[in-house]
Amino acid sequence: MKVRILGNSIRFRLKKPEVSQFEQVGKVTETAEFGPEPADQLRFSLETYDGETLAIRFISNTTTIYVPQALALNWTQTEKVGFDGEVDTGKGRTIRILVEKDFMCIDGNEEDNAGAYPNPMTKC
Template identity: 55%
Template sequence: MKIRILGNSLRFRLRQPEVSSFRQTGVVTEVTQFGPEPSQKLSFILAVSSDPELSVSFEAGTTTVHVPKQLAEEWTSTDQVGFDGTVNTGQGQKIEVLVEKDFVCLDRPEEEQIGAYPNPNAIC
């Protein structure tokens, strides 16, 4: 899973195996370990939720994006590229969330692209 953070926005891009795993298990995780201690990591989780709205939580170095079950099922079982939403985090703060399928980059080495979706722009 690729993660981009810019201000109060999160963008997750998932390759085909990650989308498949998310569909089957309801969760996909990406971890960056900064040191030898278990607490020295930053984790991002995309998880299916029974809540009706997209939401975000942050606890102990872990950001979790909670995706309503119906939205997750629709996204993982169709050609829908992605979904987005604005999450109110309280006291007037908001986070923009974008989750999408990761397409092959047309200008990157092939070994970096394993598992990516075929890029529709690659077809003439």
């Protein structure tokens, strides 16, 4: 999973195996380890839930985006590239969330492109 944060927005880009795991298990997580202890880790997670709208939480060094079941199924089982929304974080503030399938980089190397979706801009 690739994670991009810009201001008060966050974007997750998932490759095919991650989208498949999300569809089958209902959760996928990426971890950055800055040290050996759990407190030294920063985790990003995408998880399905029974709610009706996107939600986000940050607890114990983990940012979790909660995706309604229907939206998750529509995204994983179709050609739909992604989905987005804004979530109220309190005190009149919002965070923009974008989740997308990750396409192969046109000029990327094999390692960067492993597991990515074919890029619609190429004639592969």
